[in-house]
Amino acid sequence: MQPVATFKQIYFNPQTRSQSIEHDIAGALASLTASQSAERLELGDATMLPPRMETARQQEITQTFGADFATSVQDAPSGRWSGPVRSSYGLHLIFVSSKQPAHAPKLEEVLAAVLRDWTDDKRKANEEEVLKAYKKKYKIEIEAIVSEARAP
Numbered sequence: 156m157q158p159v160a161t162f163k164q165i166y167f168n169p170q171t172r173s174q175s176i177e178h179d180i181a182g183a184l185a186s187l188t189a190s191q192s193a194e195r196l197e198l199g200d201a202t203m204l205p206p207r208m209e210t211a212r213q214q215e216i217t218q219t220f221g222a223d224f225a226t227s228v229q230d231a232p233s234g235r236w237s238g239p240v241r242s243s244y245g246l247h248l249i250f251v252s253s254k255q256p257a258h259a260p261k262l263e264e265v266l267a268a269v270l271r272d273w274t275d276d277k278r279k280a281n282e283e284e285v286l287k288a289y290k291k292k293y294k295i296e297i298e299a300i301v302s303e304a305r306a307p
Contacts, residue, residue: 164204164205166202184236211231229256232251233253234252236250
């Protein structure tokens with residue numbers, strides 16, 4: 156299974172902050188660290204990106220923020236603000252509250268899907284055998300349908 160993480164992010168727009176972005180991020184990180192607050196999302200810029208993702212799979216994070224950001228979330232320490240982290244939109248500070256590494260699922264977790272896939276494969280194989288038997292038993296002719304073209 157894919158890695159999973161729960162995190163918050165504060166977005167900093169490089170287009171509107173231009174030269175001051177590094178200073179602004181450093182100040183926000185210092186403020187967050189000093190106050191031990193995980194709820195100061197107003198320090199960043201407005202965005203349509205989600206401020207939080209709960210138990211998000213690596214693929215979901217990648218689709219939303221980009222592959223580099225998703226990797227940074229997995230590499231980030233838990234329980235404190237860190238960054239800046241680059242996404243395809245700009246820079247972010249992130250607070251990872253929990254994460255789980257990728258792991259191979261146990262049989263109990265996938266048993267229903269395995270049985271469904273196996274049953275579906277057997278059904279398809281049986282249908283193929285029945286069709287092969289019909290093809291041997293009958294002569295199949297396909298007639299072309301010719302429609303008359305009408306002139307306007």
